[in-house]
Amino acid sequence: MDSVRKPFQGVWNIIRFNWHYYILSIFLVLFILLLQKSFNQSFKVAANILALLIISSTLITLIVSLYIYDFSKLYTLTWLSNLKQGGKETIININAGFDETSSLLKRKFENSELLVADFYDPEKHTELSIKRARKAYPPFPNTFRISTKHLPIEDSSADKIFAILSAHEIRNEKERIAFFNELQRVLKASGQIIVTEHLRDTANFLAYNIGFFHFHSKATWHKTFHSSRLQVAKEIKITPFISTFILEKNGSAS
CATH class of the missing domain: 3.40.50.150 (Vaccinia Virus protein VP39)
Known part of the structure; x- marks a missing residue:
């Protein structure tokens, strides 16, 4: 392995080594958004909130990982x-x-x-x-x-x-x-x-x-x-x- 870390190497590794989780999240959000069309208004709101929670949770995880593994001093030693x-x-x-x-x-x-x-x-x-x-x-x-x-x-x-x-x-x-x-x-x-x-x-x-x-x-x-x-x-x-x-x-x- 090259001793010099590449830009965004940390977060990119997380995505490519765990891509199945992100694919599952995308399909789950799409499934919720498609299914909510057949719900009444109350269930539509709940479905949209659930989809938003999945998206925001995934983004927060990636942003924090980007900070830790690519922008913090962790790998500068x-x-x-x-x-x-x-x-x-x-x-x-x-x-x-x-x-x-x-x-x-x-x-x-x-x-x-x-x-x-x-x-x-x-x-x-x-x-x-x-x-x-x-x-x-x-x-x-x-x-x-x-x-x-x-x-x-x-x-x-x-x-x-x-x-x-x-x-x-x-x-x-x-x-x-x-x-x-x-x-x-x-x-x-x-x-x-x-x-x-x-x-x-x-x-x-x-x-x-x-x-x-x-x-x-x-x-x-x-x-x-x-x-x-x-x-x-x-x-x-x-x-x-x-x-x-x-x-x-x-x-x-x-």
Whole structure:
């Protein structure tokens, strides 16, 4: 993948990887508008309101996504200035089948060793969007496959571990805790884990309506971190819709 993001790449990816949802919305609106001709006046008003809600909800989602993925600082990585700075480091970037950040991290930490891991499992991660994304974008060179239960990496060997918009795909709580226990195991005592996610909160509900159920709540993330012997050293709001947790091993946060 090209390390330079193209204009409107973020929102365009959302549309082309989830086009079936937008086609369904269009057909649903057309069906409502056609059907309302046979309704009485009260039902016509209700039908028009429903069609308007579907259209406005879809537009709001796309506008917010355009802001987050194309106009915010999410992919500039300027927010990484909050991290501990070292010399040549071992950095691990973990994705869930779609990797938009490894090339950016490689350029940001050009003097460090970057390892890229992919925990995508076609039996668990059956979303059409991920399958389409994997076809559209080849993996970062030398990406290796892992499971959420085991990272083939030595103990206390990583200076920084990134999980950017990927860890929420681990839906099962026990599996998610086991995954973060593995991250804790391979992290150096002075290292940091950077988890960037949407949250199941008011802002994301207003932006994505019922789609916000795909995200985990802040309380859920904190429970996961605590159960994995990690603590939040800092929380960053990149946008009102995106949160980054900088994690360290218990007892090492400053």
